[in-house]
Amino acid sequence: MSMAKRTDPQSPAPHAADSHDLIRVHGARENNLKDISIQIPKRRLTVFTGVSGSGKSSLVFNTIAAESQRLINETYSAFVQGFMPSLARPEVDVLDGLTTVITVDQQRMGADPRSTVGTATDANAMLRILFSRLGKPHIGPPSAYSFNTASVRASGAITVERGNKTKAQKATFSRTGGMCVRCEGRGAVSDIDLTQLYDDSKSLSEGAFTIPGWKSDSQWTVQVYAQSGFVDPDKPIREYTKKELRDFLYGEPVKVKVNGVNLTYEGLIPKIQKSFLAKDKEAMQPHIRAFVERAVTFTVCPECDGTRLSEGARSSKIKRISIADACAMEIRDLAEWVRGLKEPSVAPLLTALQQTLDSFVEIGLGYLALDRPAGTLSGGEAQRVKMIRHLGSSLTDVTYVFDEPTAGLHPHDIQRMNELLLRLRDKGNTVLVVEHKPEMIAIADHVVDLGPGAGAAGGAVCFEGTVEALRAGDTITGRHLGDRTTVKETVRESSHALKIRGATANNLRDVDIDIPLGVLTVVTGVAGSGKSSLVHGSIPAGEGVISVDQSPIKGSRRSNPATYTGLLDPIRKAFAKVNGVKPALFSANSEGACPTCNGAGVIYTDLGMMAGTATTCEDCEGKRFDASVLDYHLGGRDISEVLAMSVTEAEEFFGAGEAHTPAAHRVLERLVDVGLGYLTIGQPLTTLSGGERQRLKLATHMGDKGGVYVLDEPTTGLHLADVEQLLGLLDRLVDSGKSVIVVEHHQAVMAHADWIIDLGPGAGHDGGHIVFEGTPAELVADRSTLTGEHLAAYVGG
Numbered sequence: 153m154s155m156a157k158r159t160d161p162q163s164p165a166p167h168a169a170d171s172h173d174l175i176r177v178h179g180a181r182e183n184n185l186k187d188i189s190i191q192i193p194k195r196r197l198t199v200f201t202g203v204s205g206s207g208k209s210s211l212v213f214n215t216i217a218a219e220s221q222r223l224i225n226e227t228y229s230a231f232v233q234g235f236m237p238s239l240a241r242p243e244v245d246v247l248d249g250l251t252t253v254i255t256v257d258q259q260r261m262g263a264d265p266r267s268t269v270g271t272a273t274d275a276n277a278m279l280r281i282l283f284s285r286l287g288k289p290h291i292g293p294p295s296a297y298s299f300n301t302a303s304v305r306a307s308g309a310i311t312v313e314r315g316n317k318t319k320a321q322k323a324t325f326s327r328t329g330g331m332c333v334r335c336e337g338r339g340a341v342s343d344i345d346l347t348q349l350y351d352d353s354k355s356l357s358e359g360a361f362t363i364p365g366w367k368s369d370s371q372w373t374v375q376v377y378a379q380s381g382f383v384d385p386d387k388p389i390r391e392y393t394k395k396e397l398r399d400f401l402y403g404e405p406v407k408v409k410v411n412g413v414n415l416t417y418e419g420l421i422p423k424i425q426k427s428f429l430a431k432d433k434e435a436m437q438p439h440i441r442a443f444v445e446r447a448v449t450f451t452v453c454p455e456c457d458g459t460r461l462s463e464g465a466r467s468s469k470i471k472r473i474s475i476a477d478a479c480a481m482e483i484r485d486l487a488e489w490v491r492g493l494k495e496p497s498v499a500p501l502l503t504a505l506q507q508t509l510d511s512f513v514e515i516g517l518g519y520l521a522l523d524r525p526a527g528t529l530s531g532g533e534a535q536r537v538k539m540i541r542h543l544g545s546s547l548t549d550v551t552y553v554f555d556e557p558t559a560g561l562h563p564h565d566i567q568r569m570n571e572l573l574l575r576l577r578d579k580g581n582t583v584l585v586v587e588h589k590p591e592m593i594a595i596a597d598h599v600v601d602l603g604p605g606a607g608a609a610g611g612a613v614c615f616e617g618t619v620e621a622l623r624a625g626d627t628i629t630g631r632h633l634g635d636r637t638t639v640k641e642t643v644r645e646s647s648h649a650l651k652i653r654g655a656t657a658n659n660l661r662d663v664d665i666d667i668p669l670g671v672l673t674v675v676t677g678v679a680g681s682g683k684s685s686l687v688h689g690s691i692p693a694g695e696g697v698i699s700v701d702q703s704p705i706k707g708s709r710r711s712n713p714a715t716y717t718g719l720l721d722p723i724r725k726a727f728a729k730v731n732g733v734k735p736a737l738f739s740a741n742s743e744g745a746c747p748t749c750n751g752a753g754v755i756y757t758d759l760g761m762m763a764g765t766a767t768t769c770e771d772c773e774g775k776r777f778d779a780s781v782l783d784y785h786l787g788g789r790d791i792s793e794v795l796a797m798s799v800t801e802a803e804e805f806f807g808a809g810e811a812h813t814p815a816a817h818r819v820l821e822r823l824v825d826v827g828l829g830y831l832t833i834g835q836p837l838t839t840l841s842g843g844e845r846q847r848l849k850l851a852t853h854m855g856d857k858g859g860v861y862v863l864d865e866p867t868t869g870l871h872l873a874d875v876e877q878l879l880g881l882l883d884r885l886v887d888s889g890k891s892v893i894v895v896e897h898h899q900a901v902m903a904h905a906d907w908i909i910d911l912g913p914g915a916g917h918d919g920g921h922i923v924f925e926g927t928p929a930e931l932v933a934d935r936s937t938l939t940g941e942h943l944a945a946y947v948g949g
Contacts, residue, residue, distance in 0.1 A: 172194075172249050173193065173194050173195070173249075174191045174192065174193060174194060174248075174249050175191070175192040175194060175216065175247075175248070175249045175250060175251075175551075175582070176189075176190075176191050176192075176246065176247070176248040176249055177189060177190050177191075177192070177211070177215065177216065177244065177246075177247055178244070178245045178246035178247075178248075179244055179245030179246065180210075180211060180215050180242070180243070180244045180245075181243040181244065182210045182211070182214045182215045182242050182243045182244065183207065183210040183214060183611075183839055184205075184206075184207050184210060184607055184608060184610055184611040185207050185210050185211060185215070185243075185611045186611040186612050188211070188611070188612060188613050190600060190613055190616060191616075192216075192582075192584070192598065192600070193582075193597065193598055194249065194251070194549075194551075194582045195549075195577065195580055195581065195582055196577065196582065196583075196597035196598055197573060197574065197577045197583040197585065197595065197596055197597050197598075198582075198583070198584050198585070198596060198597065198598040198599070198600060199585045199586075199587050199592065199593050199596035199598075199599050199600070200212055200584065200585065200586045200587070200599075200600045200601075200602065201586075201587060201588060201593060201599065201600075201601050201602070201629050201871070202601055202602035202603045202610065202614070202628075202629060202871065203603055203604075203605065203606050203610065203628060203871040203873055203874060204606060204827075204844060204869055204870055204871055204874050205606030205607050205610060205830060205831075205844055206602040206603045206604075206605070206606055206610035206611070206871075207602045207610050207611040207612075208586045208602055209555070209586060210611070211600075211602065212553055212584055212586055213255065213257070213553065213555070213586075214242060215242045215243075215244055215247070216247070216250070216253065216551075216553070216584070217253045217255050217551075217553050218239060218242050219241065219242050219244070219247045219250060220250045220251070220252060220253035220551065221239060221253060221255075222239040222240075222241060223250065224252065225239060250551070251549055251550060251551045251582065252550050252551065253550075253551045253552075253553055254542060254550055254551070254552050254553070255553045256535055256538050256539055256542070256552065256553065256554050256555070256557075257535065257538075257553075257554075257555045258532065258534065258535050258555050258556060258559060265338045265339075265340070265525065265527075266299070266300050266337050266338065266460075267525065267526040267527065268479075268522060268523050268524060268525055268526055269520050269521070269522050269523075269524045269526060269529070269537060270479055270522030270523065271300070271526070272526045272537060273508060273537065273540055273541065274504075274508060274541075275505065275508050275509065275522055276298075276479070276522060277294070278501060278504060278505040278508070279297070279475055279478060279479070279505065279522070280294035280295075280297040280298055280475070281294050281498075281501060282470070282498060282501060282502070282505065283297050283468060283470065283475045284296065284297060285497065285498050285501075286470045286493075286495060286498065287468035287469060287470055287475075288468065288469060288470070289467065289468055290468070291328065291464045291465065291467070291468045292328035292464075293328070295327065295328065295329055295330070296328040296329065296330050296464065296465060296468075297330045297461070297465050297468070297475050298329060298330045298331070299330055299331050299332065299337035299339075299459075299460035299461050299465075300331065300337055301327070301329030301330060301331055302329045302331045302333075302336075302337075303326075303327065303328055303329045303331070303462070304325070304326065304327045304329070305324075305325070305326045305327075306324070306325045306326070307322070307323065307324040307325070308322075308323065309321065309322060309323070310322075310323045328464070329462070330461050330462050330464070330465035330475075331460070331461075331462060332453060332455055332456035332459070332460055332461055332462055333455070333462065334453050334454070334455035334456065335453035335455065335456060335460065337460045338453070338460065339452070339453055339456070339458045339459065339460040339523075340450040340451060340452055340453055340458065341450070341451055341453050341454075342448055342449070342450050343448070343449050343450075343451060344421060344424060344425075344447055344448055344449075345446070345447050345448070345449055346401075348362065348443070348446045348447035349361065349362065349363055349420060349424065349447060350362060350363075350389055350420075351389075352388065352389040352390040353388055353389075353390060354388060354389070355384075355385060355386050355387050355388050355389070356374065356377055356378045356383070356385040356386075356389075357378060357385045357386050358388075360388075360389055361373075361374055363424070363443070364439055364440055364443050365440075371410045371411050371413065371415070372415065375410050375411070376408065376410055376415050376416075376417050377400065377417070377420070379408070379409075379410045379411070380408045380410075380417045381408065382396065382399040382400065382403060382417070383396050383399065383400050384396070399419070400419065400420060401419050401420050401421050402419040402421055402422070403417065403418055403419040404418065404419075405417070405418040405422075406418075424447070428440070428443075428444050428447075456476075459476035459479075459480070459523070460476075460523070461475065461476050470493070471489075471492075471493070473489065476523075478522070479521065479522040479523040480521055480523055481521060481522075482518060482519055482520070482521055482916045482917055483509055483512045483513065483517065483518050483519075483520055483521065483522065484509075484512075484513045484518030484519070484916070485917075486509055486521075486522070487506065487509035487510055487512075487513060487518075490502060490505055490506050490509060491506060507544055508540065511540045511543045511544060512540060514543065514568075514572070515536050515539055515540065515543065515568075515569075515572060516536065516561070516565050516568055516569070516679060516680075516915075517533065517536055517537065517540075517680075518915070518916065519659070519679075519680035519914075519915035519916025519917075519918075519919070520533070520680070520916075530559075530560045530684070530864075530865075532556075532557075532558075532559035532560025532561060532679070533560060533679070535554070535555070535556075535557060535559070536557075536569075539557075539572070542576070543572065543575075547581075548579050548580035548581060549580055549581065549582075550581045550582070551581070551582040551583075551584060552576055552581055552582070552583050552584070553584045553585075553586075554573070554583070554584070554585045554586070554587075555586050556586060556587055556588070556868065556869065557569050557573065557585065557587070557592070558587065558589045558591070558592055559865070559868050559869075560679055560865060560868075560897070561679055561897060562676070562677065562678040562679055562897045562938070562939070562942075563591065563897065563899065563939075563942040563946075564678055564938045564939075564942060565678060565679055566589065566591045566592065567591075569592070570591070570592060570595050573585065573592075573595070574595060577597075588869075588870065588871050588872060590633055590634075590635075590872070593619060593622075593629075593633065594619055596619055597618075598616070598617070598618070599615065599616070599617060599618065599619055599622050600613060600615070600616050601613070601614045601615035601616075601622060601625075601627050601629045601630070602614065603627065603628055603629075604627070604628060605830065606830045607798070607830035607831060607832075608798070608830065609830060614627040614628075614629075615627045615629070615630065628871070628873050629871070629872065629873075632871075632872035632873050633872070635872055635900070636946060636947060636948055637899075637900050637903045637904070637946075637947060638903065638947055639903045639927075639928040639929045639932055639943075639947055640903070640904065640905075640906070640927070640928060640929070641929075643671070643905075643906040643907070643927050643928075644670065644671040644672070644886065644906045645671075646668030646669055646670050646671045646906075646907070647669075647670055648668075648669050648670070649666035649667060649668050649669055650666070650667040650668075650669055650691065650692075650860065650891075651665075651666050652664065652665050652666075652667065652686070652690050652691065652692070655685070655686060655689075655690035657685040657686075657689035657690050658682065658685040658689065658920075659680075659681075659682050659685065659916055659917060659919055659920040660682050660685050660686060660689075660690065660920045661920040661921055663682075663686065663690070663920070663921070663922060665686075665909065665922055665925070667691075667893060667909070668891075668906070668907050669859070669860065669891040670886070670889070670891055671886060671891065671892075671906035671907055672882055672883070672886050672892050672894070672904065672905050672906045672907075673891075673892070673893045673894070673905065673906065673907045673908075673909065674894050674895075674896050674901055674902050674905035674907070674908050674909070675687055675893060675894070675895050675896075675908075675909045675911070676895075676896060676897060676902060676908060676909070676910050676911070676939050677910050677911030677912045677919065677923075677939065678912055678914065678915055678919070678938060678939075679915060680914075680915030680916050680919060681911040681912045681913075681914065681915055681919035681920070682911045682919050682920045683895045683911055684864070684895060685920075686909075686911065687862055687864075687893060687895055688701070688862070688864075691860075691862070696857075696858040696859045696860055697858060697860045697861075697862055698853050698856045698858040698860065698861050698862070699862045699864075700846070700849055700850050700853050700861065700862070700863050700864065700866075701862075701864040705837060705840075705845045705848065705849060709752070709836045709837075709838050710740070710741055710751070710752065710836070711836065711837045711838075712795070712833065712834050712835055712836055712837060713799070713823065713828070713831055713832075713833050713834075713835065713837070713848060714795060714833040714834060716837060716848060716852065717819050717822075717823065717848065717851060717852050718819065718852070719816055719819040719820065719833060720739070721735075721815075722813050722815035722816040722819075723738070723791075723794060723806075723813065723816050724736075724738040724739060724791075726786055726806075726811065726813045726816065727784060727786050727791060730784075730785075730786050730810075731784040731785075731786075733784065737781050737784070738777075738781065738784075738791045739751075740752075740753075740776035740777055744777050744778055744781040744791070745776065745777065745778065746769060746771055746772035746775070746776055746777055746778050746779075747771075747778065748769050748770075748771040748772065749769035749771070749772060749776070751776045751777070752769070752776065753768070753769055753772065753774045753775065753776040754767060754768055754769060754774065755767050755768075755769055775792035776792065777790075777791060777792055786810070786811050787805060787809055787810045787811030788810075789805070789811070792834075794833075795832075795833055795834030796832060796834060797832065797833060798829065798830055798831065798832055798833075799820055799823045799824060799828055799829045799830070799831050799832075799833060800824060800829035800830070802816075802820050802833055803817065803820040803821060803823075803824055803829075806820060818855070819851075819855070820833075822851040822852075822854045822855060823848075823851045825851065825854070825881055825884070826847040826848075826850050826851045826854075826881060827847060827874055827877045827878070827881075828844065828847055828848060828851065831844070844869070846866065846868060846869065847866075850863070850866065854885075859889075859890060859891055860890070860891045860892075860893065861885060861890055861891070861892045861893070862893045862894075862895075863882075863892065863893070863894045863895070863896075864895050865895060865896055865897070866878055866882075866894065866896070866901075867896060867898040867900075867901060875898065875900050875901070876900075878901075879900065879901065879904050882894070882901075882904075883904075886906075899942065899943050899946035899947070900946075902928060902931075902939070902943050903928050903943065903946070903947055904928075905927075905928055906927070907925070907926070907927065908924065908925065908926065908927070908928055908931050908939075909922060909924075909925045910922070910923050910924040910925070910931065910937050910939045910940070911923065912937060912938065912939075913937065913938070923936070923937045924936065924937050924939070924940065928943065931943055932944045932947060
């Protein structure tokens with residue numbers, strides 16, 4: 153094939169298609185963004201930074217990623233769009249140069265008990281096919297190895313129509329599934345602790361029930377049992393006959409008359425299951441949730457020993473390994489086992505499975521097992537599991553959006569994450585990262601710094617350019633980028649300790665340790681070394697421990713900081729007392745709601761497959777309350793004006809004068825303490841960033857009675873400048889007599905600790921040991937662990 157010769161000695165003019173090398177954003181106003189305009193280079197790694205709440209997520213996720221997704225959805229037919237979520241166009245004038253966006257966020261993976269690391273990736277599906285082909289004895293198709301598929305058998309008569317004749321035929325149907333019959337594929341069975349439901353030394357008339365909300369005079373609960381005729385209300389429960397106890401606990405639903413009213417009587421166990429256990433635990437009131445956690449115990453299924461699989465699925469093996477054994481292995485060990493299988497008939501399957509398992513190891517998750525419940529992964533682990541499918545992708549010119557990919561990573565692991573992001577970029581992709589860690593900002597080709605403050609004080613672009621220019625610039629991020637701290641010269645002394653003996657949860661190796669109390673203790677170690685297993689899984693019950701973990705806050709668009717923290721209750725009571733009316737009038741979810749919009753403030757119009765619209769309610773003008781409610785004032789403000797205040801403003805308002813409300817002021821002080829003074833107290837929870845939500849949760853728990861606080865990576869989502877404020881808060885908690893245990897990787901928090909416990913030396917079965925315990929200064933001087941090396945480098949030791 154001959155090649156055409158170019159006669160023009162001049163290089164040709166650039167092709168028009170090569171001019172689209174920027175993503176242009178003009179006039180972005182989503183959430184707190186202030187009409188900003190920026191240009192982001194394509195096929196480069198751009199890091200977005202700024203204080204927590206400055207508008208990073210609003211720009212990257214709610215504007216760029218959201219518009220890309222909306223435009224892709226519009227390419228489908230109207231019929232297909234009808235099955236997809238409707239997305240409104242973001243508040244932005246022009247978005248130009250967008251490519252397909254793949255979002256890898258920190259949303260926790262579904263907490264469904266049947267969802268595991270294996271089912272969330274393709275690894276389980278490939279293993280099931282592998283065992284259905286090579287497993288001995290052969291028990292059936294891939295579904296026979298699935299704990300989500302139940303075995304089904306059916307037979308009966310069917311009518312077949314052929315021509316003008318109908319004929320009855322016998323038919324049988326069967327499907328072999330791998331689900332354990334006892335636990336239905338959950339691996340655990342629930343049991344109700346009867347001692348938490350009633351005091352069996354008392355009779356019903358003496359108030360035997362200890363269930364929240366079950367009052368002696370309530371005909372809907374206690375009186376149904378007392379007047380049912382099935383049990384003697386004056387006899388202590390422990391003296392019931394076998395029949396009485398069976399009727400009391402497991403009786404079938406029947407109609408009974410209580411005070412002349414027909415009501416349904418059913419056994420206590422099914423009643424509790426329907427009224428408490430069928431509801432989402434996170435959505436319950438705190439005291440109800442605490443009761444459920446006490447009353448319901450989960451134990452490993454005795455039938456399948458926690459494997460979730462039927463006996464048949466467990467009996468089929470390849471090289472003496474069953475699918476249950478394979479899923480229980482650490483992924484790096486499973487990868488080695490798969491590498492040893494040489495079977496030409498399934499070679500393509502083995503190659504694909506090998507690549508997936510190797511990706512887990514490469515991304516730093518080789519310590520996980522495929523049977524690990526997806527809901528138990530931290531935000532950082534969940535994000536990296538989602539990354540697995542993109543590492544080997546052949547796609548190029550895609551925009552990848554990451555939300556703090558270093559969350560949950562030890563400084564030792566961050567380098568590996570940096571290499572993965574650069575690899576994605578070098579394949580010709582645009583990589584956008586929301587991040588605070590200096591180690592990741594350092595590898596950026598382009599940096600966008602938002603601020604200068606948070607909430608209403610943020611939403612502006614403070615800086616665009618290279619990392620070197622950011623260091624030289626006069627922005628908050630630039631000034632803090634080179635921050636280093638020194639280890640404490642004097643540490644607090646502990647007088648007593650929390651003793652943990654023989655801890656074996658997950659990968660812990662029979663750990664004995666005394667965690668000092670009355671001081672700031674930091675538990676650290678590489679990802680997967682056993683930190684959470686030690687702190688969350690091994691601390692004895694009844695130690696007055698208040699745990700603030702990374703689980704998400706549940707809440708609808710009607711929920712806000714005032715409702716979540718319990719702040720609204722004293723505010724409503726204060727309004728009611730001053731005006732001589734009912735507190736319910738001052739709730740937009742109750743009697744005081746605007747009748748037109750039902751207290752939402754906006755009216756939602758569903759437009760089928762098109763994006764629904766939300767228009768401000770004309771009657772209440774978005775204030776959510778009925779007009780008559782706004783005639784009532786406290787300190788010269790109506791309830792809608794109070795809910796529009798910032799936390800700082802409200803703290804001042806309720807701190808003195810006519811509106812002085814100590815209960816409300818205490819909650820507001822805690823919100824200011826955790827650095828949320830800029831939030832509006834009536835702001836929907838759905839608009840808060842991940843870091844803001846965790847600090848909101850911390851503020852709520854600061855009012856709990858308990859002596860030991862356990863915090864899980866509180867620096868997640870915090871800017872370098874915010875970490876200083878967090879350290880001040882931790883000091884105030886300890887100085888007030890509390891004990892604080894922090895699971896953390898941030899070197900500034902380690903250096904500030906009174907005592908450090910370092911787990912390792914590696915992850916998974918290479919971890920689970922205490923490799924160091926002592927003061928930060930001793931750890932830096934010792935340098936015997938990975939943490940010690942990184943901390944020494946950070947403090948310049």
